[in-house]
Amino acid sequence: MRFTSEQRLDDGVLAREFTLGEIPGTLWTPESAAPLPLILTAHNGGLHRREPRLVARARYCAAHGYAVAAIDAPGHGDRPRCAADDRSRAELRRAMGEGRPAAETEEILESFIGPLVDRAAPEWRTVLDALLALPGIAGPVGYSGWTAVGIELAATEPRIAAAGFFAGGYVPRAQRERARQVGVPLLFLLQWDDEGNPRGRALDLFDAFASTEKTLHANTGGHTGTPWFEVEDGDRFFARHLT
Amino acid sequence: MRFTSEQRLDDGVLAREFTLGEIPGTLWTPESAAPLPLILTAHNGGLHRREPRLVARARYCAAHGYAVAAIDAPGHGDRPRCAADDRSRAELRRAMGEGRPAAETEEILESFIGPLVDRAAPEWRTVLDALLALPGIAGPVGYSGWTAVGIELAATEPRIAAAGFFAGGYVPRAQRERARQVGVPLLFLLQWDDEGNPRGRALDLFDAFASTEKTLHANTGGHTGTPWFEVEDGDRFFARHLT
Numbered sequence: 255m256r257f258t259s260e261q262r263l264d265d266g267v268l269a270r271e272f273t274l275g276e277i278p279g280t281l282w283t284p285e286s287a288a289p290l291p292l293i294l295t296a297h298n299g300g301l302h303r304r305e306p307r308l309v310a311r312a313r314y315c316a317a318h319g320y321a322v323a324a325i326d327a328p329g330h331g332d333r334p335r336c337a338a339d340d341r342s343r344a345e346l347r348r349a350m351g352e353g354r355p356a357a358e359t360e361e362i363l364e365s366f367i368g369p370l371v372d373r374a375a376p377e378w379r380t381v382l383d384a385l386l387a388l389p390g391i392a393g394p395v396g397y398s399g400w401t402a403v404g405i406e407l408a409a410t411e412p413r414i415a416a417a418g419f420f421a422g423g424y425v426p427r428a429q430r431e432r433a434r435q436v437g438v439p440l441l442f443l444l445q446w447d448d449e450g451n452p453r454g455r456a457l458d459l460f461d462a463f464a465s466t467e468k469t470l471h472a473n474t475g476g477h478t479g480t481p482w483f484e485v486e487d488g489d490r491f492f493a494r495h496l497t
Numbered sequence: 498m499r500f501t502s503e504q505r506l507d508d509g510v511l512a513r514e515f516t517l518g519e520i521p522g523t524l525w526t527p528e529s530a531a532p533l534p535l536i537l538t539a540h541n542g543g544l545h546r547r548e549p550r551l552v553a554r555a556r557y558c559a560a561h562g563y564a565v566a567a568i569d570a571p572g573h574g575d576r577p578r579c580a581a582d583d584r585s586r587a588e589l590r591r592a593m594g595e596g597r598p599a600a601e602t603e604e605i606l607e608s609f610i611g612p613l614v615d616r617a618a619p620e621w622r623t624v625l626d627a628l629l630a631l632p633g634i635a636g637p638v639g640y641s642g643w644t645a646v647g648i649e650l651a652a653t654e655p656r657i658a659a660a661g662f663f664a665g666g667y668v669p670r671a672q673r674e675r676a677r678q679v680g681v682p683l684l685f686l687l688q689w690d691d692e693g694n695p696r697g698r699a700l701d702l703f704d705a706f707a708s709t710e711k712t713l714h715a716n717t718g719g720h721t722g723t724p725w726f727e728v729e730d731g732d733r734f735f736a737r738h739l740t
Contacts, residue, residue: 446704446713457700460715461689467724470689470715474708481710483737487730494726 255384267316274384277377278332279303279325281385282316289392290321291496292385294378294407296400297324298370300343302331307478311485315398318489319497321391325381327374327403342366346424350450359424367402368426375406382413394496398488401459402429409435416495418443418488421477422459423451433462440468441491443484448477498627510559517627520620521575522546522568524628525559532635533564534739535628537621537650539643540567541613543586545574550721554728558641561732562740564634568624570617570646585609589667593693602667610645611669618649625656637739641731644702645672652678659738661686661731664720665702666694676705683711684734686727691720 260270270281280303283290295312297303303324312322329336342362349359385391394415397404401422408417409432418441425433442460446453460470469491473481503513513524523546526533538555540546546567555565572579585605592602628634637658640647644665651660652675661684668676685703689696703713712734716724 446711466717468689468717469724470713472703472713474711481712483733486733490726490729 255381255388263313265313265317267313269313274325274381276333277325277381279323279381280309280312282312282322283390284316284319286319286390289390290319291394291396291492292321292323292382292391293396293398293492293496294382295322295324295398296327296374296378296403298327298330298367298374298400298403300330300340302326304331311398311488314485315489315492318493320396320492321385323381323385325377327377327400328370339366339370347450363424364426367424368428371402371406371426371429374400374403378403378407379411382411386413396492396496398492401425405429405432405436408438408440409433414438416440416492418491420480421445421448421451422456423448423453424455425459430459430462433459434464437464437466439491439495440465441471441488442468443471443480443488445477445479446472446474447479450477498624498631506556508556508560510556512556517568517624519576520568520624522566522624523552523555525555525565526633527559527562529562529633532633533562534637534639534735535564535566535625535634536639536641536735536739537625538565538567538641539570539617539621539646541570541573541610541617541643541646543573543583545569547574554641554731557728558732558735561736563639563735564628566624566628568620570620570643571613582609582613590693606667607669610667611671614645614649614669614672617643617646621646621650622654625654629656639735639739641735644668648672648675648679651681651683652676657681659683659735661734663723664688664691664694665699666691666696667698668702673702673705676702677707680707680709682734682738683708684714684731685711686714686723686731688720688722689715689717690722693720 255272255274258271268283272279303326316322326333329339346362395413397414397417401419402425404417404419408414416439420443444456498515498517501514509528511526515522546569559565569576572582589605638656640657640660644662645668647660647662651657659682663686687699
């Protein structure tokens with residue numbers, strides 16, 4: 255893990271850009287004498303890890319006593335765009351917008367998001383190894399954000415102690431199956447009127463998790479309309495399980 | 498409103514028993530120089546207002562800066578039992594336990610809970626008038642608990658500024674209709690595996706509310722298994738809307 259720049263923010267949080275092989279990322283840490291628990295924040299949908307609403311959430315968590323890391327998934331953010339991915343993403347959005355038959359949307363989803371999750375999850379494992387090797391970061395480890403990758407990690411990576419998932423309407427078949435192997439405490443957050451995440455699918459997914467401690471939060475509004483108080487609720491969820 | 502006894506609790510909260518006509522109730526208030534916002538806490542299911550888990554929640558809210566009131570609904574707690582109500586309640590539980598046809602359960606529900614809501618809601622209005630006439634209680638007013646009575650009040654009583662509803666699987670037809678007239682900020686809490694409240698019906702009800710600020714919380718477990726942190730979440734919900 256190579257740090258390429260650092261900046262002390264006005265809330266006292268240190269923001270450091272890093273690369274690990276071809277993976278670019280950001281690590282936010284508060285000033286702390288004690289070793290820090292760690293939260294991995296993952297996103298998809300073609301977003302950049304510097305997307306302001308993602309950064310605001312990461313900084314909030316860091317200011318409340320966690321090391322927080324974000325990376326750009328393959329084809330996202332600072333990484334080379336993949337023309338095929340961009341086409342598939344546009345096709346998926348069009349299919350959803352046009353209300354095409356579920357089987358057709360499903361096919362695009364499987365052929366595009368499936369392989370993306372298969373590439374992204376091992377990268378997070380590599381990043382997790384590197385982060386826990388840094389001085390001052392001790393765990394336990396929480397996961398927050400992209401549902402499909404989070405399922406993959408929470409089901410197979412014993413170092414993940416608690417997970418917050420968002421949306422979850424379009425999760426590939428492999429991860430929908432694997433949801434039954436997720437047993438860590440879970441906070442599942444969705445937007446009730448999410449234009450790109452069918453509500454019924456998201457609720458079925460919540461039902462599938464094996465976790466005995468799982469909580470669903472849903473708010474009115476579309477995909478990007480999550481109210482700020484959910485960031486605070488997420489922080490309290492992690493405080494219950496990571497500190 | 499006639500106070501019949503009072504007790505200063507170890508958290509500094511004053512618990513006062515009262516009667517208002519034939520209605521028995523309890524009012525919890527913290528020590529405060531400033532006028533207090535008010536939370537009405539209602540329950541059904543044959544429970545006593547002194548049920549320990551109800552009292553614990555009421556005291557928690559009072560200790561956090563609210564006047565909190567509970568009354569016994571007709572046939573509940575300190576009030577004369579009604580043999581017909583008891584029979585209907587037993588019949589409803591039996592019908593649900595035996596998984597009898599929905600239409601049959603619906604019929605018992607309408608003939609028993611419907612009239613009970615029609616009697617309970619006006620009593621809460623009378624109690625609200627009396628509470629707001631007391632020195633030191635100024636509002637705004639929140640409502641917490643029994644969904645059917647809460648819908649009736651929130652839809653028709655402009656003094657209710659925010660409402661927290663619980664369960665909501667068996668709400669009479671009249672209140673399910675009226676849900677579309679509820680526009681106040683809402684926190685709807687349910688238990689994902691509630692043995693007496695069908696999940697689909699509760700989710701349909703959440704969907705029906707007109708409120709633009711509505712939040713759903715659901716946790717694993719049966720009807721009485723709500724985790725304590727939901728009491729804290731409820732307190733933060735009221736802090737956003739009543740203070």
